[in-house]
Amino acid sequence: MEPAQNTSYWLDAVALVYFFVVWMVYSYTTAKGFGGRKSLTYEMNEARRQWMATMATRELRMIDTSIMIGLQQGTGFFASTSILAIGGCFGLLNSSGRVLTLFHEIPFLNETTQQLFETKILGLLVLFAYAFFKFAWSYRLFNYCSILIGGVPMARDKGPDDPLVLASINRAAGINIQAGQHFNSGLRGIFFSIGYLGWFLHPLLFMATTTFVAIVLLRRQFFSTARDVLMRNSVSEL
Template sequence: MEALVGGFTLLDSLALAFFLLCWFGYELVMGRAASRRHNLNETINAERHHWMQEMALVDNRIMDAGLQSSLQNGTAFFASTSLLSVGGSLALLRATDDVLTFLAEMPFGLATSRIAWDIKGSGLVIIFIYAFFKFSWAYRLFNYTAVLIGSVPRPGSNRGRNPQEAANRAASMSVVAARHFNCGQRAFFFALAYLGWFVSGYVLIASTAAVLFVMWHREFASDALAALAKSPAPPGT
């Protein structure tokens, strides 16, 4: 296809549009699926509410604190990984001349202009920055959840607060934190698809479609969702 502005072709433009449509379209579908409760995230969100309601009935909450800490630590790991990914992407932009020389010598030919490469690399940086903001905000929200867990009245407390309402507040905050965490993870997944654009627009379309299928399958048709739908096994089996 003939090159357009900055070395881009019509294929590049269509591939990028397809990539953005899949990403934001999937986010829209996930937002609307929240009311149907037929997907993995919403099923787990319901379990978050069950967890907090059970937590409000006991006095010893060491296990609950440990579980909440594991959620925070996992989020912190992804936030730090996002920063490393931003640094790696910026380093890729600094080495544009070396990369273009290397690609020109490849047997299958990946010739591209400097402007096109810099724009593609900048897009990758933006994706990882977005992921960092999502993960860092999720980490803070999980901290707020820990505070709300600690504020749930214990059995026999005479502070005048309703333990079940306080538990629902903690669960709702945990759900919001998980939603932002999931957005950050999707950014990582689509960043992997985005790497296909460095090869060609056709590869970007194929990699985006593959990532979209994997994410949809895990959310709506995975064995994890089937496991949550199963009835608990009777004792002794």
């Protein structure tokens, strides 16, 4: 193996490790907070709990059913999109030789072998497969949540502090939050797959696009207008 090629392989390995480290750090930061700031996801989880508590006071729950249908449809759309992306990866594997020939004709691109190129495609396929399983499980959890919503007793009949009412609300809210978390994990896989595309051009670009995606996502979670709106406690602040 030539020294230059050996160096390139090491750079590929470093870039791949960097990709997963950034992904894990972002996931941890979203869950635990950033500089004392709560994430947009955390605030939405609180909104889900409030939704379930409000739902228990409604005699007719058609609006809650409509919301659940919308959540399931959105999740199903992304699951289907992930399946299509997986199929696209298999198609790319089938024509990897021709694609690699085109890549070699583009100047300033990193030299790569067909084996490494196909490994990169397989990695992209794994990302989409991960996203699909997350979306599929989220879809099923939203379905479970719909069943739990149907089983929540009327707070007006038993009283808002009745143990059965509170337990039913907590179960429905917990499953709803879990469904949202798995949906967010699937979306995270889709977002980071955009950064992963940089690896097909150059390992350094791979690290740059990964960093860019992480910065965009961090901004949306901790510094976006949507988060600021959720943090406001009174109507006068809106």
